[in-house]
Amino acid sequence: MIPEYLMPVVTAILYIVLAPLLGGLICGIDRKVTARMQGRVGPPILQPFYDVAKLFEKENPVVTVAQNAYVLSYLVFMAVAGALFFAGNDMLLVIFAFTLSHIFLVLGAYSSYSPYSHVGAERELLQIIAYEPMIILTAVGMYMVTKSFFVSAIATSGIPIIFYLPGVFIGYLMVLTIKLRKSPFDLSTSHHAHQEIVKGVTTDFAGPNLAKIEIAHWYEYVFLLGVIWLFFAWSPLIAIVVIVVAYFVEILIDNTFARVKWQLMLRSSWIIAGMLGLVNLGVLYYLKLVVPS
Amino acid sequence: MIDLSFLIAFPALVALLMLLISGQKLRSALVIATAAVLGLASIALLFLNWDKNTVLVNFPFEPATEVMLVIEVLLAIWILYLGVKHRKWLTFFLMFVQAGLLVWFETSYSIHIERGFNLFIDQFSLIMALIIGIIGSLICVYALGYMETYHHHHKEIKDRRKLFFFTLFVFLSAMFGLVFSNNLLWVFFFWEITTICSFVLIGYAKTEEATNNAFLALSMNLLGGVAFIAAIVYLTNLDPNLLHLDTLLASGQAVALVPAVLISFAGITKAALMPFSSWLVGAMVAPTPVSALLHSSTMVKAGVYIIVKFAPILTGTTEGLIIAMVGGITFLLASFMAISQNNAKKVLAYSTIANLGLIVACAGVGTYNLMWVAILLIVFHAIAKSLLFLCVGTVEHRIGSRNIEDMGGLIVRMPKIAIMMFIGMAGMFLAPFGMVISKWAAIEAFITAPFGLIFIAILAFGGSATVFFWSKWMGKIISVMRDQKVVEGTVAKEKWASLYILTGLVVVVCFAFPLISSLLIEPYVLNIYGHTTRLAQANLTIMIMMLCLLMITPLSMLFYRKKPAAIAPPYMAGRPTPTHMSFAGSLGVTREVVLSNYYLPRFFGEERLFMAGTALCWGLLLIAGTLLAGVIL
Amino acid sequence: MTYLAKSPWIVHYNGSSCNGCDIEILAALTPVFDVERFGIINTGNPKHADILLVTGSVNSQNREPLKNVYDQIPDPKVVVAIGICATSGGIFRECYNVYGGTDTTIPVDVYVPGCAARPESIIDGVVKALGILEEKRKKIQEKAGEPLKAGGAV
Numbered sequence A: 001m002i003p004e005y006l007m008p009v010v011t012a013i014l015y016i017v018l019a020p021l022l023g024g025l026i027c028g029i030d031r032k033v034t035a036r037m038q039g040r041v042g043p044p045i046l047q048p049f050y051d052v053a054k055l056f057e058k059e060n061p062v063v064t065v066a067q068n069a070y071v072l073s074y075l076v077f078m079a080v081a082g083a084l085f086f087a088g089n090d091m092l093l094v095i096f097a098f099t100l101s102h103i104f105l106v107l108g109a110y111s112s113y114s115p116y117s118h119v120g121a122e123r124e125l126l127q128i129i130a131y132e133p134m135i136i137l138t139a140v141g142m143y144m145v146t147k148s149f150f151v152s153a154i155a156t157s158g159i160p161i162i163f164y165l166p167g168v169f170i171g172y173l174m175v176l177t178i179k180l181r182k183s184p185f186d187l188s189t190s191h192h193a194h195q196e197i198v199k200g201v202t203t204d205f206a207g208p209n210l211a212k213i214e215i216a217h218w219y220e221y222v223f224l225l226g227v228i229w230l231f232f233a234w235s236p237l238i239a240i241v242v243i244v245v246a247y248f249v250e251i252l253i254d255n256t257f258a259r260v261k262w263q264l265m266l267r268s269s270w271i272i273a274g275m276l277g278l279v280n281l282g283v284l285y286y287l288k289l290v291v292p293s
Numbered sequence B: 001m002i003d004l005s006f007l008i009a010f011p012a013l014v015a016l017l018m019l020l021i022s023g024q025k026l027r028s029a030l031v032i033a034t035a036a037v038l039g040l041a042s043i044a045l046l047f048l049n050w051d052k053n054t055v056l057v058n059f060p061f062e063p064a065t066e067v068m069l070v071i072e073v074l075l076a077i078w079i080l081y082l083g084v085k086h087r088k089w090l091t092f093f094l095m096f097v098q099a100g101l102l103v104w105f106e107t108s109y110s111i112h113i114e115r116g117f118n119l120f121i122d123q124f125s126l127i128m129a130l131i132i133g134i135i136g137s138l139i140c141v142y143a144l145g146y147m148e149t150y151h152h153h154h155k156e157i158k159d160r161r162k163l164f165f166f167t168l169f170v171f172l173s174a175m176f177g178l179v180f181s182n183n184l185l186w187v188f189f190f191w192e193i194t195t196i197c198s199f200v201l202i203g204y205a206k207t208e209e210a211t212n213n214a215f216l217a218l219s220m221n222l223l224g225g226v227a228f229i230a231a232i233v234y235l236t237n238l239d240p241n242l243l244h245l246d247t248l249l250a251s252g253q254a255v256a257l258v259p260a261v262l263i264s265f266a267g268i269t270k271a272a273l274m275p276f277s278s279w280l281v282g283a284m285v286a287p288t289p290v291s292a293l294l295h296s297s298t299m300v301k302a303g304v305y306i307i308v309k310f311a312p313i314l315t316g317t318t319e320g321l322i323i324a325m326v327g328g329i330t331f332l333l334a335s336f337m338a339i340s341q342n343n344a345k346k347v348l349a350y351s352t353i354a355n356l357g358l359i360v361a362c363a364g365v366g367t368y369n370l371m372w373v374a375i376l377l378i379v380f381h382a383i384a385k386s387l388l389f390l391c392v393g394t395v396e397h398r399i400g401s402r403n404i405e406d407m408g409g410l411i412v413r414m415p416k417i418a419i420m421m422f423i424g425m426a427g428m429f430l431a432p433f434g435m436v437i438s439k440w441a442a443i444e445a446f447i448t449a450p451f452g453l454i455f456i457a458i459l460a461f462g463g464s465a466t467v468f469f470w471s472k473w474m475g476k477i478i479s480v481m482r483d484q485k486v487v488e489g490t491v492a493k494e495k496w497a498s499l500y501i502l503t504g505l506v507v508v509v510c511f512a513f514p515l516i517s518s519l520l521i522e523p524y525v526l527n528i529y530g531h532t533t534r535l536a537q538a539n540l541t542i543m544i545m546m547l548c549l550l551m552i553t554p555l556s557m558l559f560y561r562k563k564p565a566a567i568a569p570p571y572m573a574g575r576p577t578p579t580h581m582s583f584a585g586s587l588g589v590t591r592e593v594v595l596s597n598y599y600l601p602r603f604f605g606e607e608r609l610f611m612a613g614t615a616l617c618w619g620l621l622l623i624a625g626t627l628l629a630g631v632i633l
Numbered sequence C: 001m002t003y004l005a006k007s008p009w010i011v012h013y014n015g016s017s018c019n020g021c022d023i024e025i026l027a028a029l030t031p032v033f034d035v036e037r038f039g040i041i042n043t044g045n046p047k048h049a050d051i052l053l054v055t056g057s058v059n060s061q062n063r064e065p066l067k068n069v070y071d072q073i074p075d076p077k078v079v080v081a082i083g084i085c086a087t088s089g090g091i092f093r094e095c096y097n098v099y100g101g102t103d104t105t106i107p108v109d110v111y112v113p114g115c116a117a118r119p120e121s122i123i124d125g126v127v128k129a130l131g132i133l134e135e136k137r138k139k140i141q142e143k144a145g146e147p148l149k150a151g152g153a154v
């Protein structure tokens, strides 16, 4: 057996090694399901891995050399942030680390002087301000239920968090659509063959750099789904079912909605965060403080 | 303790010398020497006092209070005269009320006031002294080079550098006085001096705009001054002994609440929170070192300093909550407004207002862990923001614009400054740097505080706005056109020195903050509340690790620089673009590519938000006023 | 086969086509033909692409953009000329402003004639191009004197 104090290190390493595999697989299934929804056969499940492997085989043209550094930092901090999450660290710290890594992607896009990646960068920032409040409220909600910000404590609390935070959960699913870059919120860049302002933030990345961005996305996938897990952590089976269902719903939304303008994205995500998230937390707060059990 | 009075008196003496000296060389020497002395003296103070709680001291000069009164009256007459001369009747009226109250008060009460200890030092004022002594003197050194260039660029403005440096050092002396004074009358005196210094420095250029903004700042601060003196009068009526901060703070909520709220109101005006935020934005017409010194790192901090001092009194009261709400709303709206600005100094101003708002929100709620956060915020903000101001000042002189849109590709045009700006901005909003540590701690502290959820929501939304406006600015700096040239040129040595030291401080403070926290902030909080807080050890380790990991970016940059790379032009939809990024438009017209940031005025427009914020905050203040009137009657 | 052949991403450049061939290319993406089965994605961004599909003839307006798009595709890359216009200039050949087919401007690897080219032949052309792509990759690596390996320059 692994000693207790080494567990976080082990889970973090497991995440760093396995998350890309899992994330790539999820991505492959995503593409397959999407194709089926559209009446197509779709690519092989392993297609995302082929894509990334191919990108590594290509040349790496850059607009400025600095792009390489930004992309590398993006990938590294994405992996670190996720590893912190799976090692059971403070949720807020994890969120800030994720923001940091996203800023690197944005900077990478800014550093090329192309109008397309510039607009993509601005929109990526808009997406960050659209989802960030809800993500923070999610962490706060988990604290209110479990009395801890530490992922390890939240995951092992044994409390069915979802019953306390249904509004927060729906709000989280809403911003998940933004984070997964799914339609209707794939403003800054999008997956599959979708195109928006060419390819938004990723426009001026090619070859290996693009591959690194893709891998970072995979890391992020696993982290995002891990947060869903926390809502249901008291029962792993339900958690897995919910994750599968939630992801399926995201794919469905992706295929049935047209892309919206950023105004609508910002408004709707803030209103949802405000209405569902805050009201949910407010009720909890009231119950905890005013009606002590 | 000779040191405290030395720190107050020495800059004042130097200020007088400044009036006599006119040669640039001599002035430089004197300013640098003074800066060194002040910096070292405040560090010496740290070593002498870090392990002590509150130490009360007497000022070695007996009739100091009388001298202060005389100075105050003279200044009042001068301001009244200026008010008439410029037909600023509001200023005139407020000054009149204030001076009237003061004179009436002094003549009718002062005989009864017992003389206690007039000066004190504790960990918090030690921190403030370090900020003033180190950052303040660095900015003074920077100002040497800046003012030289300033007058070179603005030939139309009369060279009044003697007055400028005189005021700067008087200000430093007043700031030291403010944070060391135990006697509220003294605090008030120094408070007024800083107000008037700010007035003089904002109006330095003597243009119409500068004069108007100077009077705006003056009248708003005088309004706060009236509240301050009202608190003094109220206290004297109660018990003249309460005029000493230590006895006042120890007297408990029942007694101290009214003066605490009145003085907090004064603090709100000084810290330019929402209904009064316009003066700080207007103050940006002043030369940049002034903005850095008075309007971001020290003087406005005096406003929050006094509110944080009264936090134990405010905590748990409705009035305290209202003050916190004013701070919270200010944080939220000022962060939003910063998005819509393209004037670099205005962005910095709004960000300053926002952070002061956050500090006041912490202090108003006033639980022990929030006080810890508030002090932490003061430290981090002072360093990073003054660095940013100085960088913007330098950039402005080189490229002749303070518009962010003109700062494109700065990383190539002025690499060193751009990197410093980068570090400063990262210090303002990115993990694992200072401000994020404090925001994080603030969320964790608010969650257990009464009504904390409101503030958490404010932090969540306002914090994301912060990410937006800093990142797009960062993006502007690094979006490089391929044929841009280095224009960094010859920036004066003194400027470099200040900039380097401040940049170093931003980073060092991130590493050293556990030390600062455990040596100074925690004992202070412990002393007041009986318990204290800190960041979990595990989190600290991770922060430090992240800080080290962040070195990847520059290191890999060096690595990639060395490797031969295939350089491709940016994607322009197939349009062939030469290096200066122009392309053939229709009808053979050559068009330049111009990229501009998003400012989203329809969402975050200054006017609408300002109106909303002013209305809300006035409303809140009126409620607080009514409550207070209820308590008094 | 290496991964290049398993994930060929295309970018489509419309020179001065009548849109007939373009419709056919898009038809290849529809459920009926579903080229994503082969990992083919229409990227719309040359920097992400491996295969350049050109439709329509080259004229003095689009010559420079075509060159630019070609240059921006990272190596290894192949060009497929779709339709008779792209192969030789087709019915537009004699126009005053037309240079001719794609190969007047950039090197073409596969020609897919037809007016319009049918989706089947387009797919066939892309598959042919994959072989050439692989050869080019080998050549590039041999030239660099490196042993064949999966990972390229990082």
Ligand code: SF4
Residues within 6 Å of the ligand: C016, C017, C018, C019, C020, C021, C022, C055, C056, C082, C083, C084, C085, C086, C090, C091, C114, C115, C116, C117
């Ligand atoms: S080959 Fe025929 S169908 Fe294709 S672009 Fe030319 S004219 Fe149109």
